[in-house]
Amino acid sequence: MPHKALKPGEITTDVPLGQDATLGFIGHVETPWKRLQDCPKRAPLDGPDSTVVLTPPWDRALEGIERFDHLDLFLWFHRARRDLLVIDPSHGGGLRGVFALRSPVRPNPVAVTTVALVARQGNRLIVRGLEALDGTPLIDIKPGRCPNA
Ligand SMILES: C[S@@+](CC[C@H](N)C(=O)[O-])C[C@H]1O[C@@H](n2cnc3c(N)ncnc32)[C@H](O)[C@@H]1O
Numbered sequence: 001m002p003h004k005a006l007k008p009g010e011i012t013t014d015v016p017l018g019q020d021a022t023l024g025f026i027g028h029v030e031t032p033w034k035r036l037q038d039c040p041k042r043a044p045l046d047g048p049d050s051t052v053v054l055t056p057p058w059d060r061a062l063e064g065i066e067r068f069d070h071l072d073l074f075l076w077f078h079r080a081r082r083d084l085l086v087i088d089p090s091h092g093g094g095l096r097g098v099f100a101l102r103s104p105v106r107p108n109p110v111a112v113t114t115v116a117l118v119a120r121q122g123n124r125l126i127v128r129g130l131e132a133l134d135g136t137p138l139i140d141i142k143p144g145r146c147p148n149a
Contacts, residue, residue, distance in 0.1 A: 001079070003081050007087075007088040008088070009086065009088060009095045010084065010086055010087050010088055010095070011084070011085045011086040012083045012084050012085065013083055013085055014083065017082070017107055017108070021108075023076065023139055024139075025055070025076065025137040025138060025139060026054060026055060026058040026061075026138050026139065026140070027052060027053045027054040027055045027058060027123075027137075027138040028053055028055075028135055028136060028137050028138055029050055029051065029052050029053070029073070029075065029130060029132050029134070029135070029136050029138060030050060030051040030053060030134055030135070031050040031051075031130050031132055031133065031134045031136075032048050032050065032134070033131070033132070033133055033134055034133075034134050035133075036079060036133055039131050039132065039133055040131045041091070041131065042131060043113075043128075043129050043130055043131040044128075044129060045070075045114075045115070045116045045128055045129040046116075046128060047128050047129060047130075048128070049118060049126050049127070049128060050115075050126075050127055050128070050130040050132075051124050051125065051126055051127070052073065052115075052124065052125040052127055052138060052141070053123060053124050053138075054123045054124070054125075054138075055123075056123060059122065059123035062120065062123070062125070062141075065117070065120060065125070065141075065143070066117075066120050067143075068117055068143040068144060069116065069117055069144075070114055070115065070116055070117065070143075070144030071114070071115055071117050071125070071127065071141055071142065071143060071144050072112060072113070072114050072141070072142045072143075072144050073111075073112070073113050073114075073115055073127075073130070073138065073140075073141055074110060074111070074112055074138070074139045074140035074141070074142075075110070075111040075112075075113065075132050075136050075137065075138055075139065076109060076110065076111075076136070076137040076138075076139050077104040077109035077110070077111050077132070077133075077136065078109070078136060078137055079104075079133060080104040080105050080106070080109035081105055082105075082106070082107050082108070082109060084098055084105045084106075085097065085098060086098070087101070087103065087105055089101060089103060110139070111132065111136075113129065113130060113131065113132065114129065114144050115127035115128060115129040115130055116128045116129055
């Protein structure tokens with residue numbers, strides 16, 4: 001997919017990224033957001049349900065997760081461009097380096113989102129508070145707040 005045209009002052013690089021961390025996807029998310037422009041910037045924890053789908057055998061690693069009411073999801077924002085250094089964000093404020101923003105645009109497009117865990121259904125977690133595009137790959141899950149128990 002071609003990139004959007006750059007805005008005045010925005011800076012890219014054509015220097016290739018160095019070492020390869022060899023991440024593996026462990027699943028994906030199913031969300032109401034079918035187009036990037038429909039995704040909220042930050043989804044409320046009482047927003048619509050989304051589903052985190054673990055690909056076997058990684059679903060075995062969910063054991064005990066029901067004890068938590070919040071989870072941190074680590075996602076790979078696969079549709080984000082990776083060559084920008086300085087951008088002019090749509091929410092205003094002028095030019096900023098990508099490390100001074102939570103923009104999806106960054107050299108390694110890892111997103112971190114805290115979601116509310118509603119239920120577990122086998123290899124599927126029903127969650128709220130996800131602003132990712134439908135089909136976004138999942139790279140990790142960590143418990144958020146303290147267990148209820
Ligand atoms: C502002 S980011 C915040 C993400 C996360 N909460 C964080 O702080 O890392 C959310 C935006 O990323 C974009 N986005 C969502 N899923 C994406 C994907 N799979 N690839 C690229 N961009 C995506 C959408 O425009 C969405 O509004």
